Amino acid sequence: MPENFDVLNNNSSNSSSGSAFCRLLSLTVLDLSNNKLTGELPDCWWNLQSLWFMDLSHNNFSGEIPAVKTSYNCSLESVHLAGNGFTGNFPSALEGCSTLVTLDIGSNKFFGELPDLWWNLQSLQFIDLSHNNFSGEIPAVKTSYNCSLESVHLAGNGFIGNFPSAFEGCSWLVTLDIGNNKFFGSIPPWIGQSIPSLKILSLRSNNFTGEIPSDLSKLSQLQLLDMANNGLTGSIPRAFANLSSMKNPKINSTGQSLDDLEEHAIAEAEILCESLETRALQWRGARAMLPLDGSPPPNPYIKPYLKNGV
Numbered sequence: 001m002p003e004n005f006d007v008l009n010n011n012s013s014n015s016s017s018g019s020a021f022c023r024l025l026s027l028t029v030l031d032l033s034n035n036k037l038t039g040e041l042p043d044c045w046w047n048l049q050s051l052w053f054m055d056l057s058h059n060n061f062s063g064e065i066p067a068v069k070t071s072y073n074c075s076l077e078s079v080h081l082a083g084n085g086f087t088g089n090f091p092s093a094l095e096g097c098s099t100l101v102t103l104d105i106g107s108n109k110f111f112g113e114l115p116d117l118w119w120n121l122q123s124l125q126f127i128d129l130s131h132n133n134f135s136g137e138i139p140a141v142k143t144s145y146n147c148s149l150e151s152v153h154l155a156g157n158g159f160i161g162n163f164p165s166a167f168e169g170c171s172w173l174v175t176l177d178i179g180n181n182k183f184f185g186s187i188p189p190w191i192g193q194s195i196p197s198l199k200i201l202s203l204r205s206n207n208f209t210g211e212i213p214s215d216l217s218k219l220s221q222l223q224l225l226d227m228a229n230n231g232l233t234g235s236i237p238r239a240f241a242n243l244s245s246m247k248n249p250k251i252n253s254t255g256q257s258l259d260d261l262e263e264h265a266i267a268e269a270e271i272l273c274e275s276l277e278t279r280a281l282q283w284r285g286a287r288a289m290l291p292l293d294g295s296p297p298p299n300p301y302i303k304p305y306l307k308n309g310v
Contacts, residue, residue, distance in 0.1 A: 022047045029053045033080065041066055046093055049073050055080040057104065064088030068096075078102040082128065090114055090134070097121065104128040106153065114139055119166065122146050128153040130177070137161035141169070151175040155202065158182055163208075168194045179204040179226065186210035187227075192218035199245075205229040214239045221245050 022044035040063030074097040089112040113136030135158040147170040184207040192215035217239035
């Protein structure tokens, strides 16, 4: 039987938690989330080569993620490090994890540019790098890149450059949030053609300029579009009247009709022209995507504990 270790929500304050786990070589699932654990991960951490699920999120860990030996054989499929004080460049230990499906390292102190090897993670479906200190341009992809991404969160960093061309082949992408960065240039029309599954697109608080491309109206499933606080000019495309999913989505995530929701929760398009100069565009529809009981929406990427009956 595989070894599982789960101390979820036990409010442990033990600061010497690290090296003891290095001896659990058969460990497959490790959940230490939502505790008060401190300190740095030991160099032996990656001895856990059987590990496929690791959640250290929402603790007080710090320091850099240890490097791996060249012989390291990564089995990780789901990694959650969010809400700590980790520092350093993008963890090199993860660059060779071809099986990685979920990666959440948001709300830490990581910095620097993303490595070119970034796009070797072709199994990746969910990624959250938001609220760190990453910088530079998003690396370009090879022509052989097969994008599996469904949810991308890069907000609150220092990324620069034009709208990342790497997303052009991501036809399964549902959520793309690159707000609060330093991206610039025009918004490419190909978004409306190459990312047809988009439901949430946030480009707010960047330095995008030029007119809003009318091709965005081809995003038939779009429910939230946020372009506030940029330098956009011109008029709002008339074709945006075709964004029917934004105006009147028929059902929410519970399967109930939105007719029962209060008026403020209905996902109706709301155009906010913040000034004649910027003509910022913001469409509000997020609340209609939430369960009616106020609980967070189900996310298949966050806590995938079960695997093969484990």
